[in-house]
Amino acid sequence: MATYGFVYDQTRCIGCNACQMACKDGHDLEAGLFFRRTQTLEYTDDQGRLTIMHYSGSCNHCQDAPCVKHCPTGAMHRQEDETVAVDPEKCIGCGTCTWVCPYGAPKVSHKTGRSMKCDACLDRRKEGREPLCVEACLTHCLRLVDLDTLTEEEKQLYTNTLPILPSPEKTHPNLLILAKEASRG
């Protein structure tokens, strides 16, 4: 039984938004709705240091996904590879998932009336393709990997959170980030 999650090498991310646009285009998403978002954040950290970093984030297919837990209809469910997806035949657009997700991954589409989010492009992967964002990345810094195949040593290099993200203790995201030491300007 596999456990797929994104492995994101933030040290090589150039904040170019190609992943965001490839996903947007491939899923034909309306303005204001993102499955993946790239932002360059600039803020003062809790030690008073100027901090600037690029970040590309999507659904983290969390182990303890609150969206799955709180979905009243069972529409939000785990797929065979542990990634999380919305079943459009069950979703009634109540919006619960959109509020309980600390990452803001799902959003109710005004176009379809239902919650929509990154589903790790399972349909593409079944055809032997990679997710749209992975194939788009200009520096090849994004991968979707069966995290169960990584050794403990490998996992040590990564983190599953950053100061700009909510605490991983809430949802246990299936996300590995090779964290970049932030630019201090």
Place this chain on the structure above:
Amino acid sequence: MDKRYLVLGAGIAGLSAAREIRCQDPEAAVTLIGAESDSPYLRPLLSKTDFRRLQRQKMLAAKESWYEESGISLLKGCAVAAIDPKAHRVTLSDGRGFPYDKCVYALGADCFVPPIPGREKEGVLTLRGTKDFHNLRKRCMTAKEAVLIGGGVIGIEMAWELLQLGIRCTVLEAMPRLMARQLDEESAALLKERITAADCECYTGVQVSEITGESQASGVSLADGRHFPADIVILSTGTRAVTGPAREAGLMCERGVVTNAELVTSDPDILAAGDCIQCGGPNPGLWNYARISGETAGYNAVHPETPKTFEAGAFPLIMSAMGMGLFAVGNTTESETVTTVTKRWENTNVPGSFRVNQNERGAETYEKRFYQDGKLCGAVLIGDISGMAEIQDELKGGG
């Protein structure tokens, strides 16, 4: 000989029952009969989707091919004329008869139309199924103003959709406050304030006296003399269970079709599920209640010796409309034994935090928690309602 199951009503309760029956008995003959001309669809989407994009074929609760693949015979556009529990036979209005071993009665609820003079005029609409929305949408093509009688969740959501079409909206609620069952006075007042701030007029504690106009509705008059012009008048004043065929069949009915905790009616071979039932307490008329009851009834139809109890549970109110979220759960009535803690805070975008998407939540969030004997027993959130997860966990797990 394979058992024959008949499910009357192709809403979510009926679909869930049919699905579960097939799951539990792969060989049986399953027939699903619905009065609407569409295959079962996701009714709640009707008040949440951009009207331009609303298409019948895109809202299905199961692919068209699924029925055949699952060996479920789906009859659309068929009304039930009579049920004969002794003969174990259902007759449709076109004369066809269907024998059954077990029957699930899931005929749902119709919109309650209060006896307001003028309600038969053109432009007065109730909202229930795709046919209603077809009529509503067509009216929206030329309408400039709408009055919605009834300020429940669906009414507010509809008003929000109409506002986005550029139609001016007024919501009229008879009760002294909005959503009186789920919200206390203070919360309901805040809700009304924020609805009004979203450019939707809202009046509570008003009595509608007449729908004015000639053959076309032209507006709504109140008992106190006020008049609101309208091209469309939408009645969202609650629903009434469809109990006609059940009564005529001699089944016990009160406000709905009475069932025991295992969803069996007064006839051992007829179960009931969905908006039409009365199982213990009041029927909230919610999608999830219908879905779970349908699934349970389906299971119990196949396993009458080892039935499951229908867990009604607590169904929170949740709404995302008018530029904010609304959440209410549990006991929200202040009293001597129930105390409250209220908090308000600004919704700010923290520069050092990342989100993929952000819901509209307005400038401020309001939270009111209700405690009984020191334990959380209910809550209301207006604005950013992401705190709902924690509240629900606390209610379930305690502490």
Place this chain on the structure above:
Amino acid sequence: MTERNEWQKIIGRCADFLESREKAMAICASFPGFEAHTRRDWELMYDFCFRGTDANFTPPLWASVYMGEKALLNQTTLEIIRFYHQWGYEPQWIEGNPPDYLGEQLRFLEYLLGAEGGDLAARVEAVADFLDDYLLEGLKALSKSLADYPDIYPGIPELFREALGKLSLHEFTEEDLGGAGSVPKDPIPNEEEHIVATGGINNCGGICVIRPHVQENCVLQIESDCNPSHAPQIRACVRGRGYRKTYLNPDRLRYPMRRLGERGSGKFERISWEEAVREVADNILRTGREYGPGSRFVLYGTGVCGIMRPGTLMNRLLALDGGYLDAYNSYSSACVTYISDYVYGTPNGGSSASTQLDTKLMILWAANTAETIFGPERNYYLSQLKQKGVKIVAIDPRLSQTAVTYADDWFALRPSTDAALADAMAYVIFEEGLQDQHFIDTYCLGFDEEHMPEGVPAGESYHSYLFGVKDGILKTPEWAEEITGIEAHRIRALAREYATTKPACIEAGFGAQRHGNGEQSARAMMMLSCLTGNVGVSGGSNCANGSRIGEHTPMMNYLNRMPNPYPGKIPTFLWTKAIEHGTELEPLKDGIKGVEKLDTNIKMLFCMASDILINQHSNINDTIRILKDDHKCEMIVCSDVFMTPSARFADLLLPATSVFEGENMINPWAGSNYYLKHNQVVRPLFGCRFEWDWLKEVAEKVGVYDDFIEGKPEVSDWLKANYAFIREREPELPDYETFSREGGWQFKEQIKAVGFEQEIRDPANHPFPTPSGKIEIFSERLYDLHQPDVAAIPRYMPCPEGPEDPLKEKYPLQLIGWHTRRRAHSIHDNNEWQDEVEKPGVWIHPADAAARGIQDGEMTEVYNDRGCIRIPAIVTQRIRQGVAAISQGGWFTPDKQGTDIRGSINVLTSTAYPTPIAKGNPQHTNLVEIRKA
């Protein structure tokens, strides 16, 4: 003849109205206010509303648009086509409108209602569905849009509103069917979804693989290069990924038009292609006769960078009619390219991107490849350098996207002071004896007194300058700190590190050389590369034009060799001056070449696949002043895909096909280890035509058809013939069919070119093509000009509107305009998905903002004597104090007071000071002030 029922009449009337202007006029005649306007006025009004001739009005005529997206030929269009096909209806492209055009939808409904027989119940349901799902919304959106149009003639919105009213309130029944005397046809099968190979077309160093999924002429998504055998993969950046939202866009120009009223009014009248062709030809002939060939000028333009390039094709035609005023320089690299001739003898100094992997120290000097994409693999290689632990330094007034990721150190210098930084570094290097003496002795002229040309007085060498021989000023880091704003100790450390790390690379972006003293900034980087012996070394640099890389045979239109009989050339940046004062321009002062004097001002302008006319040239308000007077420039011909700010000023405006609607071939301007072939994805929209196709017709009218086509009448003939030419020189290339089908070719043999490798390895047989055969740090040619603003050596020279200009009293902030990833210059500004990548904003440092009471996100006005821009503030520490930045390319959008509200930086840039040697565009050198709006 069966009677059409009431419904069919209503539907048919609206369908007729939308079908053609002629049919519409018959209907307008029945409107109550018909007599209030002339027939011609009604025709103009019709075209304003329905044929795109009013630049300010685009009603939602297609379902793809009125369903809520800014797109054409998308998923919604496909759904409607499928609906049509289900009912046996093959849609027409009425006057080139996509099949979800409301007029065509009405025709379909006519057919669906009017047919006799078949499954009536199903057909009634289909009628209801089609109305509900698509058509009623279209009538609603259109009638509202028409009613809101300020100049609308009564009757027009009412036609659609009444139809909407009646159709929306009627429940169709089987009784309503029939009357057309036809039977419903059998369903038509839908085309399969398939992928077409094409590529990027914009001005790009990393021109990318673009693979649209298309079905029934609808583009559903775009994929890019994920071919595992490609090394590197030629992946599309954010721009390429958003191509379909840009090019299949309701803003498209639709039919040939002629200006109405003043230039720039935005109102046009529709003309036929015959008329357009005739007028272009007539004006070419007229201006040639009246003023001479030098009165015709084709503006620089890079909207289409394939080998069939509109502006170049127009030049070809003009060359056959006596010639045209030519131009030299680009807007991208005028200074570095021009001055490279003086230093190296050629600008062709680029090295392959893979050489970056050999460097031990990377200095990104005004280089921002994360956004500009200076080559498809450059970012990937930079990331590998980072992984190897190679130090990367950014020199840039802004902490760019590239710098955020890669820079270990950021030198935020004042704009235009780059040469001062370099001078101080050179000073340290010489002082501490860290120079590569062997290199400068062997290959260079002018570094020191011992290596100077004969006859030049003492004290003119670069070393003498650094050590204050003539001016008494030592060019120390302390001296440079005053000018650049960078602390002396950091300059010192950088100099040492650069000089002692071998090899070290200065990656020279084009930003520093696009200043008022751009030649000096460019030379400064060349000087440092030489001083440290990094020229001709893989992993080093030479800082000539880094995009000119000698790998495989560049993909060019080799067969388009049409010499220009008229010898005169102006610097490309001086075209507005050449309109007003062409005959007064001088060779030395203004850079006229080929003739001593222009015998005419520019009288006819061509702006083809270009937005230079207004948006991308400096000092927009002044250009408008010049162009508004049509006695000065008498004729402006534009061809483009959109109503850009430039297109608005055309006299003749011709709609072009986009990259999706035709064929072409291309390679990136930074390298030639791969080529791309553009194959046609969808049929041309509206009345759009690729320039070649109508230029042929102009050629015929001008009388030069045979010479113009030279035996190759079609675009594909040129592509094939050029491919054959290149294939002769590149044996690895496959046959044309394979090349075409694959969408291009990536060479298996990837040449790793190192700029000037031969010249360094074997100087005796490969001298530099300079007069001395050496790298001329001191240029005698420049020295001999004896001009005060022209330096013979790469020294820092302050320039107008630089940090030392007294104008700073009034306008204290230096404004630069970086190249953002969400546009390619001005292309993609009208793409709604790109607005989610970056919105307009002016970067301002917190101290500067606080001093002006400006908060982050607040609306501000950025202004100087040339104009004003209203734009939100982005308060950030990613920019140097005293500097502001607005990304260039935003479309000039003036409000009623003439204030730009989109962020078009050229409202604030200047044409008064072309750079002294190259006469290039100093578009980053601007002084402004900012206030709260």
